[in-house]
Amino acid sequence: MILTIACPDALRDDANDLAMVLGYGPDDAATYVALNWQDADGNLYACASLPVSDTFTTTAQATLVRPAWDVEPYTISMAAANRAQVALVFSLEPVLAMPDQLTACAGDDGLAVLAAMGLTQLVVAV
């Protein structure tokens, strides 16, 4: 399954902590960086799209566990990761991205999913 995730500006730091918990290592802190997408109201989002295992959604919604690689002094803020988890919304169909949610939708074509989530790529200032 391919998941495409829209992360609003305000949740970027928290969402990157969650990405480190669910991913492979500290470099996953760079999952949500550039705010290249916007919704109809002008809210900005950083987006990611990746293939995930069938158990990913279960894992992502279960109690978060600090990865073994993260030893003191910790890289991950588990409090931030938990906040992002609370904001996480999964859907098998595209739903509109919201500025207070981490919206993850399934679909083979990430660009098409983002479009269905009501997001457009930023172009240039007019």
Added chain:
Amino acid sequence: MASPPKSRFASLKNSPTDVKAKLQAALYYARKERKKKLLPFSPVSLFAASQQGAWLEAFDISTLFQLSDGTTAVTAAADPIGYIGDKSGRSNHAIQTTTARRLTYQTGPFRATVDKVDDRLTVTVPTGGFTGTMVLGTDEGTASYGVTIPSGAYDIGGRGGQYFPGNAIVGQLIRNGALSVGEAAKTEAYFVANGATASYGAVTSFTSFWRDRAELTSFPMIDTSTGTNFSLAWHNCTGLTSFPLIDTSSGTNFILAWHSCTGLTSFPLIDTSSATNFFQAWRNCVGLMSFSLIDTSAVTNFSQAWYDCNSLTSFPLIDTSVGTNFNRTWFDCTSLTSFPANAFDNINGGDFTEAFTNTALTQTSIDNILVSLVASGIAAGTRVFGQSGGSAPSSTGEAAITTLRSRGWTVTVTGGY
């Protein structure tokens, strides 16, 4: 070249035996040369003189790994690709350390899918950079480009994760030092033989294909004949100084197509006979010294088309007969002095808001424009005209302004008439 067997060269003289030996040697070399010619081309020869570069093959699974440290081999379709080994021998491997940004392996045919959301690997280009040729084979087309790539991180896959001329990468070769035409053609054929699509001739939407590729110094004469949407296709290709006469005859949408191609000094007479929308098409092409008399007979939206083209000194008599929107079309063309007469005689709409703001029009030119607007007969809908900089209109232009105002136009010109 290896020596032939010594026995055949042991004592070559002019005896019949020696003649036979010579013939055998000649036959030996002929067979060897023939065999050499039959051998398939391999890009390894392009790096034989220790040239710098990178040679990446998404179809060679032995070079693909899931993790950026080159561990966990890619073995099946849908596996993530976090590492593509460089086959040039220069160890310029492509890696991605962030999980979500990894490309996805695809079989049947073998290639790496780029999602255009965030997928890209990074090659760290060594000190000195690469100045030469890049051959890129994708699922939608294969082409060779002149490139100058500075040292540091260079995206393989989506530019910034988002922009790529296709949906999957099959192979990419970059060599410091230009390839000959023959070498580039052989490399393209090699990628095509391994799964890349040869021509871009079936693509209809080129949206953002080469966007933000500042490294391109030359663009190839590819087949774009079926392209209808060229929006943002070459946006911000700042390294291009010229552009080829590609076939854009089916193109309708050229929104921001060459926006910020700041290195272009001229533009070819491409076929834009189907074009309807030139919104910001050449905006910020600050190096353009001249512009061709392209076919604009179907264009309705000229808004901001040449905004900030501040090296243009004159402009051709383009066809504006179906144009409705000229909002800020030549805004900030600070060197634009000469503008032809009769340019707007047959327009369909009167939105010229700030169309000539901050230009350098001569008195004759601003008179030409105002008289032509009168000739258009536009007396309904949006009727706004703006000019600043350059010369004020003469009495001829002032008379035209009076007529336009009587038709409901709001006219602002240099000198404040």
